[in-house]
Amino acid sequence: MMQWPDQRPADDIPPFIDSLNPSQREAALNTDGPVMIIAGAGSGKTRVLTYRIAYIMHKGTDPFNILSLTFTNKAAKEMRTRIENLVGAEAKNLWMGTFHSVFARILRQEADKLGYPSNFTIYDSDDSKSLIKAILKEMQIDDKVYKPSLVLSRISLAKNNLMGAKDYLNNEELTNSDKAAGRPKFGEIFKQYTSRCFKAGAMDFDDILVNTYYLLNQHHDVLNKWQHRFKYIMVDEYQDTNHVQYMITKQLAAVHQNICVVGDDAQSIYAFRGANIQNILNYERDYPEVATFKLEQNYRSTKNIVNAASSLIKHNKHQLEKEVWTANEEGEKIKVSRNPSDSDEGRRVAQLIFEDKHHLHLPNKAFAILYRTNAQSRSIEEALRKQGIEYRIYGGISFYQRKEVKDMLAYLRLVINPQDEEALKRIINYPARGIGNTTITRLVYHANEKNISIWDVIKDIRKYPDIGASSAKVEQFGMLIDSFRSKDNSKNAYEIAVDVAKRSGMLKTLFDDKSPEGLSKYENITEFLNSVQEFVEDDENESEKTLPMFLENVALYTDEDRTNDPNRDCVSLMTIHASKGLEFPIVHIVGLEENLFPSQMALMNRNEIEEERRLFYVAITRAEQRLYLSFATSRFRHGNLLHCEPSRFLQEIDGKYLDIAANSMQAPSMAQRFHREPSVSSKQPLQKPKVYTTPRPTQPLPPVDPDFTSGDISQLAVGDRVQHQRFGTGTVVEMEGGGDNKKAKVLFDQVGHKTLVLKFAKMKII
DNA sequence: TACTAAGCTCTTTTT
DNA sequence: GAGCTTAGTA
Numbered sequence A: 001m002m003q004w005p006d007q008r009p010a011d012d013i014p015p016f017i018d019s020l021n022p023s024q025r026e027a028a029l030n031t032d033g034p035v036m037i038i039a040g041a042g043s044g045k046t047r048v049l050t051y052r053i054a055y056i057m058h059k060g061t062d063p064f065n066i067l068s069l070t071f072t073n074k075a076a077k078e079m080r081t082r083i084e085n086l087v088g089a090e091a092k093n094l095w096m097g098t099f100h101s102v103f104a105r106i107l108r109q110e111a112d113k114l115g116y117p118s119n120f121t122i123y124d125s126d127d128s129k130s131l132i133k134a135i136l137k138e139m140q141i142d143d144k145v146y147k148p149s150l151v152l153s154r155i156s157l158a159k160n161n162l163m164g165a166k167d168y169l170n171n172e173e174l175t176n177s178d179k180a181a182g183r184p185k186f187g188e189i190f191k192q193y194t195s196r197c198f199k200a201g202a203m204d205f206d207d208i209l210v211n212t213y214y215l216l217n218q219h220h221d222v223l224n225k226w227q228h229r230f231k232y233i234m235v236d237e238y239q240d241t242n243h244v245q246y247m248i249t250k251q252l253a254a255v256h257q258n259i260c261v262v263g264d265d266a267q268s269i270y271a272f273r274g275a276n277i278q279n280i281l282n283y284e285r286d287y288p289e290v291a292t293f294k295l296e297q298n299y300r301s302t303k304n305i306v307n308a309a310s311s312l313i314k315h316n317k318h319q320l321e322k323e324v325w326t327a328n329e330e331g332e333k334i335k336v337s338r339n340p341s342d343s344d345e346g347r348r349v350a351q352l353i354f355e356d357k358h359h360l361h362l363p364n365k366a367f368a369i370l371y372r373t374n375a376q377s378r379s380i381e382e383a384l385r386k387q388g389i390e391y392r393i394y395g396g397i398s399f400y401q402r403k404e405v406k407d408m409l410a411y412l413r414l415v416i417n418p419q420d421e422e423a424l425k426r427i428i429n430y431p432a433r434g435i436g437n438t439t440i441t442r443l444v445y446h447a448n449e450k451n452i453s454i455w456d457v458i459k460d461i462r463k464y465p466d467i468g469a470s471s472a473k474v475e476q477f478g479m480l481i482d483s484f485r486s487k488d489n490s491k492n493a494y495e496i497a498v499d500v501a502k503r504s505g506m507l508k509t510l511f512d513d514k515s516p517e518g519l520s521k522y523e524n525i526t527e528f529l530n531s532v533q534e535f536v537e538d539d540e541n542e543s544e545k546t547l548p549m550f551l552e553n554v555a556l557y558t559d560e561d562r563t564n565d566p567n568r569d570c571v572s573l574m575t576i577h578a579s580k581g582l583e584f585p586i587v588h589i590v591g592l593e594e595n596l597f598p599s600q601m602a603l604m605n606r607n608e609i610e611e612e613r614r615l616f617y618v619a620i621t622r623a624e625q626r627l628y629l630s631f632a633t634s635r636f637r638h639g640n641l642l643h644c645e646p647s648r649f650l651q652e653i654d655g656k657y658l659d660i661a662a663n664s665m666q667a668p669s670m671a672q673r674f675h676r677e678p679s680v681s682s683k684q685p686l687q688k689p690k691v692y693t694t695p696r697p698t699q700p701l702p703p704v705d706p707d708f709t710s711g712d713i714s715q716l717a718v719g720d721r722v723q724h725q726r727f728g729t730g731t732v733v734e735m736e737g738g739g740d741n742k743k744a745k746v747l748f749d750q751v752g753h754k755t756l757v758l759k760f761a762k763m764k765i766i
Numbered sequence B: 001t002a003c004t005a006a007g008c009t010c011t012t013t014t015t
Numbered sequence C: 001g002a003g004c005t006t007a008g009t010a
Helices: A015-019 A022-029 A045-058 A073-087 A089-093 A099-114 A125-138 A148-160 A165-170 A172-180 A186-199 A205-218 A220-229 A243-253 A303-313 A342-359 A374-387 A403-416 A421-427 A437-450 A454-459 A465-485 A493-503 A506-512 A516-537 A547-556 A600-604 A609-620 A648-652
Strands: A035-039 A066-070 A095-098 A121-123 A202-204 A232-235 A259-263 A291-295 A334-339 A367-371 A391-393 A571-575 A584-589 A623-632 A634-637 A640-643 A721-724 A728-736 A743-748 A752-757 A763-765
Touching: A015 A022, A015 A045, A022 A045, A022 A291, A035 A045, A045 A066, A045 A073, A045 A232, A045 A259, A066 A073, A066 A099, A073 A089, A073 A095, A095 A099, A099 A205, A099 A220, A099 A243, A099 A547, A121 A125, A121 A205, A121 A547, A125 A148, A125 A186, A125 A202, A125 A421, A125 A437, A148 A186, A148 A205, A148 A243, A165 A172, A165 A186, A172 A186, A186 A202, A202 A205, A205 A220, A205 A243, A220 A243, A232 A243, A303 A334, A303 A609, A303 A623, A303 A648, A334 A342, A342 A367, A342 A374, A342 A584, A342 A623, A342 A634, A367 A374, A374 A391, A374 A571, A403 A421, A403 A465, A403 A493, A403 A506, A403 A516, A403 A547, A421 A454, A437 A454, A437 A465, A454 A465, A465 A493, A493 A506, A493 A516, A493 A547, A506 A516, A516 A547, A584 A609, A600 A609, A609 A648
Parallel strands: A035 A259, A035 A291, A066 A095, A066 A232, A121 A202, A232 A259, A334 A623, A367 A571, A367 A584, A391 A571, A584 A623
Antiparallel strands: A634 A640, A721 A728, A721 A763, A728 A743, A743 A752
């Protein structure tokens, strides 16, 4: 490590610095010039960063001149409170947040320079996707060939490399490769997408970054202003920055050159989103005079966990040299368990948590269950509920993603920015007001024809005779939105929201719907209104309490599910991606099966096995005291029962850190542990993995077997053995409902409990 | 135009 | 399983 003479007089160093170890201290005190901190997992990186900022403020820099960028709001929030504890309320004025939230804030101030309204809408991925779909439909392009998600990721990748639609169309290499791949229209779609977003006064997630770059690049006065503003810049999780983010920070730091990046190449897990690990690997090339500090001591986990993680990550070829070690105690071995099915896995995890909780006297919040995909939470949830353990899911479908809440948001977006095409299409006929698909298609047609927005067409509806009888309804809709808008200035966000909920008819429609779903939707709207009110009344941060600010918060702060009380003591369930930066005394990592983790997708695309391995590394290093790994030998996935092989990653961990037989329902002998074909080297081209499926309808449906036709099996009773076309054999455990609605709950031998509607169930009594 | 049942498709991670 | 499309009916 580089040695830096400490030239500051001792009395200038505030006492809080004393709690740092020598290498942390060096990293915190060297505030000027370019700095790179390579921070291993659990090495106290956040601590260093907070102390560093506190120290810069202590030396007299106005927090207003300090910019600190993170990847999650959680990280930003935590850092802010920690700094506040060190230096007091002044910390409120720091520029601290995610790339997206900080740059959106800057863009709001300067949007006019780019031709956007200052109240531009932020499109989330759903909006982007639905816009792509609409464009494909209008251009009469087959969305089987041009899958919206593929189109979108292609556009996103281009944008993140600072390539606009025009650059794309002018780039022969790209257009030729598109032609060769049979998808010559990518560029055209890209162009359409860009112009439609612009016309709608909307930016997607990528635009927030890209437009910030163009703003700084093309307007020297603006660049000058912000360059001088930010005397110190810090970037957390630098290994996950992409090209635009890199370019923006580089520009912003050009004047003062006080840029400090913190990261760990071993924890780079966002390449799929355009993150460029090269940014951290090449940092020293970009800033030759950089001071590099390595934090290698892990304070979080036991020796066993740290060593196991290192033994895994050694299999990656591309990485910076670094040796993570810990002075912590040896700890227990990592317990690995094999389970017959995903539901058994869930039950075991719930059981283990129950036992640990009581033996070790731990609260629920000491536990985390991590998985690769959101869909895996299901079986775990079920088991936890049965065991009576309170849990909480992070990520997944957040409150603001729910249909009814998104509908409300669409109204509010329209109030702010009526050009917003996606919002308009979403609610023009919700609640039903007699504006059907035909009418909407015509409105869109006219808008495109005249190159104006749909809203402009609505405002001038009488000029379009082909709308016919519906035009009165359309006009009424326009007036409704206008009537919300006129309140824009005199009312606050909460009052507008309540007005919208009532007069749009949404509240009444949901209130009248007495089904359980209707009830929960009604509650969600009420909860939503509460959240607006909270936002308005919250005086925590100083920013304005306007409706546009509220919407921006919703679009960029996807953190928490509002319906959960943050004070409840819960076990945490989340994807590994969401767990980054967190730590828990006891961690369970589930679903360690080949094709699930590492994911089939990741293997078939580029050579992403190393990223998957880093992901596993991140998961392991979340654990402080005790770690459990588990896999199932069969898993019910996408409606099919799949046979699963244990993940190759289990073999890659040095066996001396593992406790294989522990708690295994069918304790496998050492010889048969992880029996599988020799693992495929990451270099070798990967063939499509084998997928075994058990009773699955063969593709051309077999000639109808009369025994399996659905229909009346009214004589079915509890205790009967049945055979189902897909689920195999099982026993009826419960009958419910009557008439057409008669259902049977069956415990299937292979897939566990299923509830089947007799009228449709394809099964017979055996 | 609105609603429903049946059929078909796609299955990763997120700001 | 979920989300979406289609076809048929009210």
